Amino acid sequence: MTSSKAPTLDARIERWPIEGGFTISRGAKTEAVVVVAEIGHGGITGRGECVPYPRYGETPEATLQAILAMTDAIGRGLNREALQVGMPPSAARNALDCALLDLEAKQIGIRIWDRLGRLAPRPCVTAYTISLGSPETMAAATAKAAHRPLLKIKLGGDGDGMRIAAVRQAAPDSELIVDANEAWTEANLEQNLAACAEAGVTLVEQPLPAGQDRRLAHIQRPIAVCADESVHDRTSLAGLRERYDAINIKLDKTGGLTEALAMADAAAAQGFDIMVGCMVATSLAMAPAMLLAQQARFVDLDGPLLLKRDRDGGLRYDGSLVYPPDAALWG
Numbered sequence: 001m002t003s004s005k006a007p008t009l010d011a012r013i014e015r016w017p018i019e020g021g022f023t024i025s026r027g028a029k030t031e032a033v034v035v036v037a038e039i040g041h042g043g044i045t046g047r048g049e050c051v052p053y054p055r056y057g058e059t060p061e062a063t064l065q066a067i068l069a070m071t072d073a074i075g076r077g078l079n080r081e082a083l084q085v086g087m088p089p090s091a092a093r094n095a096l097d098c099a100l101l102d103l104e105a106k107q108i109g110i111r112i113w114d115r116l117g118r119l120a121p122r123p124c125v126t127a128y129t130i131s132l133g134s135p136e137t138m139a140a141a142t143a144k145a146a147h148r149p150l151l152k153i154k155l156g157g158d159g160d161g162m163r164i165a166a167v168r169q170a171a172p173d174s175e176l177i178v179d180a181n182e183a184w185t186e187a188n189l190e191q192n193l194a195a196c197a198e199a200g201v202t203l204v205e206q207p208l209p210a211g212q213d214r215r216l217a218h219i220q221r222p223i224a225v226c227a228d229e230s231v232h233d234r235t236s237l238a239g240l241r242e243r244y245d246a247i248n249i250k251l252d253k254t255g256g257l258t259e260a261l262a263m264a265d266a267a268a269a270q271g272f273d274i275m276v277g278c279m280v281a282t283s284l285a286m287a288p289a290m291l292l293a294q295q296a297r298f299v300d301l302d303g304p305l306l307l308k309r310d311r312d313g314g315l316r317y318d319g320s321l322v323y324p325p326d327a328a329l330w331g
Helices: 060-068 071-073 080-088 091-108 112-116 135-144 160-170 189-198 214-218 255-271 289-293
Strands: 008-024 027-041 044-050 128-130 149-152 175-179 202-203 224-227 246-249 271-278
Touching: 008 060, 008 160, 027 060, 027 091, 044 071, 044 091, 060 091, 080 255, 091 112, 091 128, 112 289, 128 135, 135 149, 135 160, 149 160, 160 175, 160 224, 175 189, 175 214, 224 271, 246 255, 255 271
Parallel strands: 128 149, 149 175, 175 202, 202 224, 224 246, 246 271
Antiparallel strands: 008 027, 027 044
């Protein structure tokens, strides 16, 4: 540590309006509600941002309290290694883990990838998300984004064959990945996969509900399938290889970049393709995930593109090309 004065912890809830709304199979929202943690020491502040996920029983208020409950531990010098033991994987741990990483890099005066012995992140192409709606609505939204090389299409169950056909007609040249967000059933699984294959979709995320996805091991999958809600951290990788070809790593699920990097290494060793994903949030939440993007077959870090405005000093987006963070933002 650079000062004898104890580290301090502050946290707050922030709300960022979404441009035009965001709809998936579980519902719609018009704002991104994030929680920001700030750890200060010796005049330097490290920051981390997380998105509490109702799917896992998280709320902004509970996440904020979970972060603030670590105030005394942070004051006693809690480090990232102890944090992994002291908190379960969660959005709250993600914010603290990323804040500690940011603080560490700023205290030493080097970029965090150099500190961690990782490759410096390069610009990469991110997917751009098309919200769930009627085939006509989705086709209209897709037409506006058809210049983008990679589109992520939210689907929702009945009628998905018509939706994906309409999307493909509106974007004949884009690579398509699909996210069903657990909305398909065993009854329509093969029909929907076939429709996606017919439309030239490259990858389908989480077609069946987590815990009800055994059917994937017993069918001939015409395209690659990616686990999202079925995978969280390294402990959840066991048994997924027969059902999934890829995994979606999100920092809010793994509980931070420390576990996410270890998980990516373990997943790659087991033969999984890797997607790095995000929730709708600002560039502060995306920045740490840029380290993961270097190992990913698919990058989905479009959260700031879906907001009415990003935070000051955010990531640079040039079309669908996203650039690594400046040190002032994170890391």
